[in-house]
Amino acid sequence: MLSTAAELFSSFFQVGLFGFGGGFALIPLMRTVVLGHHWLTPSQFLAAIAIGQATPGPVAISATFVGFRVAGLVGAFAATVGIFAPSVILTAALMAAYRYVRHYPAFHTVLRAVLAAVVGLIAGVTWKLGVEAITGFVPAAIALAVVVGGWRLRVNYGLLVAFGALAGLLALRP
Amino acid sequence: MTEPAGGRAVGLGSFVMTCLRIGIVGFGGGYAVLELIRSEMVRTHRWVAADEFDDLLAAVQLVPGPTTVNLLGALGQQLAGWGGLLLGTVAVVAPSFVIVAAVAAVYLQYAQAPSVVGAMAGLAAAVIGLMLAVTVDLAHDVRRDILHGLIVAGAFVVVAFTSIDPIFVIIAAIAVGGIQVALHRG
Numbered sequence: 199m200l201s202t203a204a205e206l207f208s209s210f211f212q213v214g215l216f217g218f219g220g221g222f223a224l225i226p227l228m229r230t231v232v233l234g235h236h237w238l239t240p241s242q243f244l245a246a247i248a249i250g251q252a253t254p255g256p257v258a259i260s261a262t263f264v265g266f267r268v269a270g271l272v273g274a275f276a277a278t279v280g281i282f283a284p285s286v287i288l289t290a291a292l293m294a295a296y297r298y299v300r301h302y303p304a305f306h307t308v309l310r311a312v313l314a315a316v317v318g319l320i321a322g323v324t325w326k327l328g329v330e331a332i333t334g335f336v337p338a339a340i341a342l343a344v345v346v347g348g349w350r351l352r353v354n355y356g357l358l359v360a361f362g363a364l365a366g367l368l369a370l371r372p
Numbered sequence: 373m374t375e376p377a378g379g380r381a382v383g384l385g386s387f388v389m390t391c392l393r394i395g396i397v398g399f400g401g402g403y404a405v406l407e408l409i410r411s412e413m414v415r416t417h418r419w420v421a422a423d424e425f426d427d428l429l430a431a432v433q434l435v436p437g438p439t440t441v442n443l444l445g446a447l448g449q450q451l452a453g454w455g456g457l458l459l460g461t462v463a464v465v466a467p468s469f470v471i472v473a474a475v476a477a478v479y480l481q482y483a484q485a486p487s488v489v490g491a492m493a494g495l496a497a498a499v500i501g502l503m504l505a506v507t508v509d510l511a512h513d514v515r516r517d518i519l520h521g522l523i524v525a526g527a528f529v530v531v532a533f534t535s536i537d538p539i540f541v542i543i544a545a546i547a548v549g550g551i552q553v554a555l556h557r558g
Contacts, residue, residue, distance in 0.1 A: 212539070214436060214437050215436060216436060216538075216539045216542045216543075217436040217437055217438075218436045218542060219433075219436075219510070220433075220438060220439040220510075221437075221438035221439065221440070222503060222506045222510075223436075224437075224438070225503070226531050226538040227538050227539060230535075230537050230538055230539075244496045244499070245479070245483075245492050245495075245496070247496075247499055248492060248495040248496050248498075248499045249472060249475055249476070249479065249495075250472065251495075251498075251499050251502065252495055253399070253468060253471045253472050253475060254395060254396055254397065254398050254399045254467060254468050254471060255395060255398060255464070255465060255467065255468025255469075255471075255472075256405075256438035256440055256441055256468070257438070258437065258438050258441075259465070259468040259469065259472050260472075262468070262469050262472040262473055262476070263472055263475075263476045266472075266473050266476040266477065266480075267476060267480060271473060274469070274472075274473045274476070275469075278465065278469050281437075282437065282441065282461065282465055284436060284437060285435065285436065285437030285438065285441050285442050285445065285461070286445060286457065286458060286461050288435045288436065288437070288442075289432065289435050289437075289442045289445040289446055289449070289457060289461075290445070290449070290454065290457055292431060292432065292434060292435050292446065293445075293446055293449040293450070293457065296431060296446075299431060299434065304553045305434055307549050307552050307553050307556075308546055308549030308550060308552075308553065309433060309434060309549070310514075310515055310520065310549065311519075311520070311523060311545040311546070311548045311549035311552070312542060312545045312546060312549065313510065313513060313514060314514045314515070314520040314521075314523035314524050314527070314545065315523050315524070315526075315527045315541050315542055315544070315545035316510065316527075316542075317507060317510045317511050317514055317524050317527070318523065318524040318525060318526060318527025318528040318529075318530075318531070318541070319527045319528075319530075319531050319538050319541060319542075320503060320506060320507050320510065321507045321524070321527075321528045321531075321532075322527060322528040322529070322530065322531025322532040322538075323503070323531050323532075323538075324500060324503040324504055324507060325528070325531075325532040326531065326532055327496075327499075327500060327503070328500045330496075331493070331496040331497050331499070331500050332497060332500060333493075336494075336497075337493060337494070337496070337497035337500075338497070340494055340497040340498055340501065341497045341498065341500045341501035341504070342501065343501065344497075344498045344500075344501025344502055344505065345501045345504045345505050345508075347501075348501065348502055348505035348506075349504075349505035349508050349509060354399065354404045355399065355404055355502060356399025356404070358498055358501070358502060359495055359498045359499065359502070361498065362494045362495045362496075362497055362498020362499070362501070363491040363492075363494050363495045363498070364491075364494065365494045365497075365498075366490045366491045366492065366493045366494015366495060366496075366497065367487055367490050367491040367494065368490075369490070369494070370489075370490040370491075370493040370494050371486045371487060371489065371490035372486050372489050372490065
Protein backbone atom coordinates (compact mmCIF):
# COMPACT_ATOMS: atom_id res chain seq x y z
CA MET A 199 0.00 0.00 0.00
CA LEU A 200 2.69 2.48 1.01
CA SER A 201 4.93 1.47 -1.87
CA THR A 202 1.98 1.93 -4.24
CA ALA A 203 1.40 5.38 -2.75
CA ALA A 204 5.08 6.22 -3.22
CA GLU A 205 4.90 4.99 -6.82
CA LEU A 206 1.80 7.14 -7.43
CA PHE A 207 3.52 10.15 -5.90
CA SER A 208 6.71 9.83 -7.93
CA SER A 209 4.92 9.04 -11.20
CA PHE A 210 2.58 12.01 -10.93
CA PHE A 211 5.43 14.24 -9.72
CA GLN A 212 7.17 13.40 -13.00
CA VAL A 213 4.00 14.27 -14.92
CA GLY A 214 3.73 17.61 -13.10
CA LEU A 215 7.40 18.37 -13.68
CA PHE A 216 7.22 18.04 -17.47
CA GLY A 217 3.69 19.34 -18.02
CA PHE A 218 4.63 22.60 -19.74
CA GLY A 219 1.86 24.41 -21.57
CA GLY A 220 -1.01 24.32 -19.07
CA GLY A 221 -3.36 21.69 -17.71
CA PHE A 222 -4.20 19.94 -20.98
CA ALA A 223 -0.49 19.34 -21.58
CA LEU A 224 -0.59 16.97 -18.61
CA ILE A 225 -3.01 14.58 -20.35
CA PRO A 226 -0.54 12.87 -22.74
CA LEU A 227 2.01 12.49 -19.91
CA MET A 228 -0.63 11.12 -17.53
CA ARG A 229 -1.82 8.64 -20.13
CA THR A 230 1.67 7.20 -20.56
CA VAL A 231 2.20 6.84 -16.81
CA VAL A 232 -1.25 5.44 -16.04
CA LEU A 233 -1.41 2.91 -18.87
CA GLY A 234 2.27 2.02 -18.42
CA HIS A 235 1.60 0.98 -14.82
CA HIS A 236 -1.67 -0.73 -15.81
CA TRP A 237 -3.38 1.44 -13.21
CA LEU A 238 -6.43 1.94 -15.42
CA THR A 239 -7.76 0.50 -18.67
CA PRO A 240 -7.87 2.92 -21.63
CA SER A 241 -11.61 3.44 -21.17
CA GLN A 242 -11.20 4.04 -17.42
CA PHE A 243 -8.52 6.60 -18.24
CA LEU A 244 -10.99 8.35 -20.51
CA ALA A 245 -13.46 8.36 -17.60
CA ALA A 246 -10.77 9.80 -15.30
CA ILE A 247 -10.13 12.69 -17.71
CA ALA A 248 -13.87 13.22 -18.21
CA ILE A 249 -14.47 13.37 -14.44
CA GLY A 250 -11.53 15.74 -14.03
CA GLN A 251 -13.12 17.99 -16.61
CA ALA A 252 -16.67 17.74 -15.23
CA THR A 253 -15.71 18.80 -11.70
CA PRO A 254 -14.35 22.15 -10.47
CA GLY A 255 -10.62 22.71 -10.69
CA PRO A 256 -7.96 21.93 -13.29
CA VAL A 257 -7.99 18.74 -15.36
CA ALA A 258 -4.83 17.70 -13.45
CA ILE A 259 -7.27 16.70 -10.71
CA SER A 260 -7.84 13.51 -12.75
CA ALA A 261 -4.76 12.33 -10.83
CA THR A 262 -6.99 12.18 -7.74
CA PHE A 263 -9.33 9.75 -9.53
CA VAL A 264 -6.44 7.55 -10.66
CA GLY A 265 -4.94 7.50 -7.16
CA PHE A 266 -8.31 6.68 -5.60
CA ARG A 267 -8.90 3.83 -8.04
CA VAL A 268 -5.45 2.35 -7.36
CA ALA A 269 -5.07 2.80 -3.60
CA GLY A 270 -8.11 4.51 -2.05
CA LEU A 271 -7.86 7.83 -0.22
CA VAL A 272 -4.15 7.41 0.52
CA GLY A 273 -3.50 6.85 -3.17
CA ALA A 274 -5.70 9.82 -4.12
CA PHE A 275 -3.73 12.04 -1.75
CA ALA A 276 -0.32 10.78 -2.94
CA ALA A 277 -1.19 11.27 -6.63
CA THR A 278 -2.67 14.73 -6.04
CA VAL A 279 0.26 16.01 -4.00
CA GLY A 280 2.60 14.49 -6.58
CA ILE A 281 1.08 16.21 -9.59
CA PHE A 282 0.81 19.65 -7.94
CA ALA A 283 4.11 19.67 -6.00
CA PRO A 284 6.29 20.61 -9.02
CA SER A 285 3.90 23.51 -9.73
CA VAL A 286 4.34 24.88 -6.23
CA ILE A 287 8.10 24.39 -6.13
CA LEU A 288 8.75 25.82 -9.60
CA THR A 289 6.31 28.71 -9.18
CA ALA A 290 8.21 29.55 -5.99
CA ALA A 291 11.49 29.41 -7.93
CA LEU A 292 9.97 31.60 -10.65
CA MET A 293 8.83 34.19 -8.14
CA ALA A 294 12.22 34.19 -6.42
CA ALA A 295 13.78 35.04 -9.80
CA TYR A 296 10.78 37.02 -11.11
CA ARG A 297 12.49 40.35 -11.65
CA TYR A 298 15.26 38.68 -13.68
CA VAL A 299 13.09 36.28 -15.67
CA ARG A 300 10.42 38.79 -16.56
CA HIS A 301 11.88 40.12 -19.78
CA TYR A 302 14.61 37.59 -20.51
CA PRO A 303 14.16 36.65 -24.19
CA ALA A 304 16.04 33.30 -24.04
CA PHE A 305 13.29 31.79 -21.88
CA HIS A 306 10.69 32.80 -24.41
CA THR A 307 12.63 31.26 -27.31
CA VAL A 308 12.77 27.94 -25.45
CA LEU A 309 9.15 28.25 -24.42
CA ARG A 310 8.09 28.82 -28.03
CA ALA A 311 9.63 25.47 -29.02
CA VAL A 312 7.99 23.78 -26.03
CA LEU A 313 4.59 25.27 -26.92
CA ALA A 314 4.87 23.83 -30.45
CA ALA A 315 5.64 20.41 -28.94
CA VAL A 316 2.70 20.72 -26.55
CA VAL A 317 0.27 21.48 -29.39
CA GLY A 318 1.48 18.34 -31.18
CA LEU A 319 1.28 16.26 -27.99
CA ILE A 320 -2.26 17.36 -27.17
CA ALA A 321 -3.34 16.78 -30.77
CA GLY A 322 -1.74 13.32 -30.62
CA VAL A 323 -3.42 12.31 -27.38
CA THR A 324 -6.73 13.69 -28.66
CA TRP A 325 -6.32 11.36 -31.63
CA LYS A 326 -5.59 8.37 -29.36
CA LEU A 327 -8.43 9.06 -26.93
CA GLY A 328 -10.72 10.02 -29.81
CA VAL A 329 -10.33 6.62 -31.44
CA GLU A 330 -11.74 5.10 -28.24
CA ALA A 331 -14.41 7.72 -27.49
CA ILE A 332 -15.84 8.49 -30.94
CA THR A 333 -17.54 5.19 -31.65
CA GLY A 334 -20.37 6.38 -33.86
CA PHE A 335 -22.50 9.23 -35.12
CA VAL A 336 -23.81 10.47 -31.75
CA PRO A 337 -20.41 10.80 -30.02
CA ALA A 338 -19.05 12.50 -33.15
CA ALA A 339 -21.96 14.97 -33.11
CA ILE A 340 -21.42 15.70 -29.39
CA ALA A 341 -17.69 16.28 -29.94
CA LEU A 342 -18.37 18.56 -32.91
CA ALA A 343 -20.94 20.59 -30.96
CA VAL A 344 -18.42 21.03 -28.14
CA VAL A 345 -15.65 22.11 -30.54
CA VAL A 346 -17.93 24.79 -31.97
CA GLY A 347 -19.18 25.82 -28.53
CA GLY A 348 -15.76 25.90 -26.90
CA TRP A 349 -13.68 27.38 -29.66
CA ARG A 350 -16.01 29.71 -31.55
CA LEU A 351 -18.59 30.65 -28.95
CA ARG A 352 -16.35 30.49 -25.84
CA VAL A 353 -19.07 28.66 -23.88
CA ASN A 354 -17.98 27.74 -20.34
CA TYR A 355 -16.19 24.37 -20.32
CA GLY A 356 -18.29 23.20 -17.37
CA LEU A 357 -21.51 23.77 -19.32
CA LEU A 358 -20.07 21.95 -22.34
CA VAL A 359 -19.18 18.81 -20.40
CA ALA A 360 -22.58 18.91 -18.67
CA PHE A 361 -24.16 19.03 -22.14
CA GLY A 362 -22.06 16.03 -23.18
CA ALA A 363 -23.09 13.99 -20.13
CA LEU A 364 -26.78 14.83 -20.65
CA ALA A 365 -26.66 14.02 -24.36
CA GLY A 366 -24.94 10.73 -23.54
CA LEU A 367 -27.49 9.90 -20.86
CA LEU A 368 -30.30 10.42 -23.38
CA ALA A 369 -28.75 8.96 -26.51
CA LEU A 370 -25.89 6.62 -25.60
CA ARG A 371 -27.40 4.36 -22.94
CA PRO A 372 -26.53 0.75 -23.78
CA MET B 373 -12.30 46.20 3.50
CA THR B 374 -10.65 48.07 0.66
CA GLU B 375 -7.13 47.61 -0.62
CA PRO B 376 -5.36 49.88 -3.07
CA ALA B 377 -4.75 48.47 -6.55
CA GLY B 378 -1.28 46.94 -6.73
CA GLY B 379 -1.10 46.90 -2.92
CA ARG B 380 1.09 44.26 -1.32
CA ALA B 381 -0.34 43.84 2.15
CA VAL B 382 -3.28 41.54 1.56
CA GLY B 383 -4.26 39.42 4.54
CA LEU B 384 -3.26 35.78 4.11
CA GLY B 385 -6.71 34.72 5.33
CA SER B 386 -8.65 36.74 2.77
CA PHE B 387 -6.38 35.60 -0.05
CA VAL B 388 -6.78 31.95 0.93
CA MET B 389 -10.58 32.33 1.22
CA THR B 390 -10.67 33.81 -2.29
CA CYS B 391 -8.64 30.85 -3.60
CA LEU B 392 -11.01 28.46 -1.87
CA ARG B 393 -14.00 30.13 -3.54
CA ILE B 394 -12.30 29.94 -6.95
CA GLY B 395 -11.58 26.26 -6.27
CA ILE B 396 -15.26 25.59 -5.57
CA VAL B 397 -16.87 27.52 -8.44
CA GLY B 398 -14.07 27.19 -11.01
CA PHE B 399 -15.54 24.51 -13.24
CA GLY B 400 -13.71 23.22 -16.26
CA GLY B 401 -10.43 25.13 -16.07
CA GLY B 402 -9.13 27.15 -19.00
CA TYR B 403 -10.33 30.60 -19.98
CA ALA B 404 -13.43 30.59 -17.82
CA VAL B 405 -11.38 30.15 -14.65
CA LEU B 406 -8.70 32.62 -15.80
CA GLU B 407 -11.48 35.17 -16.29
CA LEU B 408 -12.89 34.33 -12.86
CA ILE B 409 -9.46 34.85 -11.25
CA ARG B 410 -8.97 38.10 -13.16
CA SER B 411 -12.32 39.46 -12.05
CA GLU B 412 -11.72 38.47 -8.40
CA MET B 413 -8.17 39.83 -8.21
CA VAL B 414 -8.36 42.90 -10.46
CA ARG B 415 -11.97 44.06 -10.23
CA THR B 416 -13.62 42.73 -7.08
CA HIS B 417 -10.73 42.98 -4.61
CA ARG B 418 -8.49 45.33 -6.60
CA TRP B 419 -5.45 43.50 -5.24
CA VAL B 420 -3.45 43.83 -8.47
CA ALA B 421 -3.52 46.20 -11.44
CA ALA B 422 -4.58 44.71 -14.78
CA ASP B 423 -1.13 45.04 -16.40
CA GLU B 424 0.55 43.46 -13.39
CA PHE B 425 -1.91 40.57 -13.65
CA ASP B 426 -1.07 40.10 -17.34
CA ASP B 427 2.68 40.13 -16.59
CA LEU B 428 2.23 37.38 -13.99
CA LEU B 429 0.04 35.37 -16.36
CA ALA B 430 2.78 35.54 -19.01
CA ALA B 431 5.50 34.63 -16.49
CA VAL B 432 3.77 31.51 -15.14
CA GLN B 433 3.77 30.05 -18.65
CA LEU B 434 7.43 29.30 -17.90
CA VAL B 435 6.37 26.86 -15.19
CA PRO B 436 4.91 23.39 -15.88
CA GLY B 437 1.50 22.48 -14.49
CA PRO B 438 -2.00 23.99 -14.67
CA THR B 439 -1.85 27.70 -15.54
CA THR B 440 -4.64 28.64 -13.14
CA VAL B 441 -2.97 26.98 -10.16
CA ASN B 442 0.43 28.47 -10.97
CA LEU B 443 -1.10 31.91 -11.49
CA LEU B 444 -2.80 31.83 -8.10
CA GLY B 445 0.46 30.67 -6.51
CA ALA B 446 2.34 33.57 -8.12
CA LEU B 447 -0.36 36.05 -7.08
CA GLY B 448 -0.26 34.58 -3.56
CA GLN B 449 3.48 35.15 -3.36
CA GLN B 450 3.17 38.74 -4.58
CA LEU B 451 0.25 39.60 -2.32
CA ALA B 452 0.74 37.56 0.83
CA GLY B 453 4.28 36.13 0.72
CA TRP B 454 5.43 32.51 0.56
CA GLY B 455 2.57 31.40 2.79
CA GLY B 456 0.21 32.86 0.21
CA LEU B 457 1.79 30.74 -2.51
CA LEU B 458 1.60 27.49 -0.57
CA LEU B 459 -1.78 27.94 1.15
CA GLY B 460 -3.36 29.54 -1.92
CA THR B 461 -2.44 26.47 -3.98
CA VAL B 462 -3.74 24.11 -1.30
CA ALA B 463 -6.98 26.13 -1.02
CA VAL B 464 -7.67 26.09 -4.76
CA VAL B 465 -6.99 22.36 -5.12
CA ALA B 466 -8.64 21.11 -1.90
CA PRO B 467 -12.30 21.44 -3.03
CA SER B 468 -11.57 19.57 -6.28
CA PHE B 469 -9.75 16.87 -4.34
CA VAL B 470 -12.73 16.26 -2.04
CA ILE B 471 -15.24 16.33 -4.91
CA VAL B 472 -13.23 14.06 -7.24
CA ALA B 473 -12.50 11.53 -4.46
CA ALA B 474 -16.24 11.43 -3.66
CA VAL B 475 -17.23 11.15 -7.33
CA ALA B 476 -14.62 8.41 -7.84
CA ALA B 477 -16.04 6.40 -4.92
CA VAL B 478 -19.60 6.64 -6.29
CA TYR B 479 -18.61 6.20 -9.93
CA LEU B 480 -16.57 3.06 -9.30
CA GLN B 481 -19.58 1.62 -7.47
CA TYR B 482 -22.01 2.26 -10.35
CA ALA B 483 -19.67 2.24 -13.36
CA GLN B 484 -21.66 -0.57 -15.00
CA ALA B 485 -25.12 1.00 -14.64
CA PRO B 486 -26.55 1.81 -18.11
CA SER B 487 -27.25 5.46 -17.24
CA VAL B 488 -23.71 5.94 -15.97
CA VAL B 489 -22.23 4.21 -19.03
CA GLY B 490 -24.31 6.44 -21.32
CA ALA B 491 -23.51 9.68 -19.50
CA MET B 492 -19.83 8.77 -19.39
CA ALA B 493 -19.75 8.04 -23.14
CA GLY B 494 -21.28 11.47 -23.80
CA LEU B 495 -18.87 13.10 -21.36
CA ALA B 496 -15.90 11.42 -23.05
CA ALA B 497 -17.05 12.64 -26.48
CA ALA B 498 -17.42 16.16 -25.07
CA VAL B 499 -13.89 15.99 -23.63
CA ILE B 500 -12.53 15.02 -27.06
CA GLY B 501 -14.30 18.08 -28.45
CA LEU B 502 -12.81 20.27 -25.72
CA MET B 503 -9.33 18.92 -26.38
CA LEU B 504 -9.73 19.73 -30.07
CA ALA B 505 -10.87 23.26 -29.20
CA VAL B 506 -7.89 23.72 -26.87
CA THR B 507 -5.50 22.38 -29.54
CA VAL B 508 -6.81 24.83 -32.13
CA ASP B 509 -6.64 27.68 -29.62
CA LEU B 510 -3.07 26.89 -28.58
CA ALA B 511 -2.04 26.42 -32.21
CA HIS B 512 -2.76 30.12 -32.79
CA ASP B 513 0.19 30.98 -30.57
CA VAL B 514 2.65 28.68 -32.36
CA ARG B 515 5.12 30.58 -34.54
CA ARG B 516 4.46 30.03 -38.23
CA ASP B 517 7.73 28.67 -39.55
CA ILE B 518 9.16 25.36 -40.72
CA LEU B 519 10.99 24.58 -37.46
CA HIS B 520 7.93 25.00 -35.24
CA GLY B 521 5.71 23.25 -37.80
CA LEU B 522 8.06 20.26 -37.72
CA ILE B 523 8.01 20.21 -33.91
CA VAL B 524 4.19 20.14 -33.90
CA ALA B 525 4.08 17.37 -36.50
CA GLY B 526 6.82 15.34 -34.80
CA ALA B 527 5.14 15.55 -31.39
CA PHE B 528 1.80 14.51 -32.90
CA VAL B 529 3.29 11.47 -34.61
CA VAL B 530 5.15 10.38 -31.47
CA VAL B 531 2.02 10.39 -29.31
CA ALA B 532 -0.50 9.20 -31.89
CA PHE B 533 1.52 6.41 -33.47
CA THR B 534 4.36 5.33 -31.15
CA SER B 535 4.67 4.42 -27.48
CA ILE B 536 7.60 6.77 -26.84
CA ASP B 537 7.21 8.68 -23.57
CA PRO B 538 5.97 12.24 -24.38
CA ILE B 539 8.43 13.56 -21.79
CA PHE B 540 11.20 12.95 -24.34
CA VAL B 541 9.36 15.19 -26.79
CA ILE B 542 9.27 18.00 -24.21
CA ILE B 543 12.98 17.50 -23.46
CA ALA B 544 13.79 17.52 -27.20
CA ALA B 545 11.82 20.76 -27.64
CA ILE B 546 13.70 22.37 -24.73
CA ALA B 547 16.95 21.26 -26.41
CA VAL B 548 15.88 22.74 -29.77
CA GLY B 549 15.01 26.04 -28.06
CA GLY B 550 18.34 25.97 -26.21
CA ILE B 551 20.26 25.41 -29.46
CA GLN B 552 18.40 28.34 -31.04
CA VAL B 553 19.39 30.56 -28.13
CA ALA B 554 23.02 29.38 -28.33
CA LEU B 555 23.20 29.99 -32.11
CA HIS B 556 21.85 33.51 -31.79
CA ARG B 557 24.39 34.29 -29.10
CA GLY B 558 27.29 32.76 -31.03
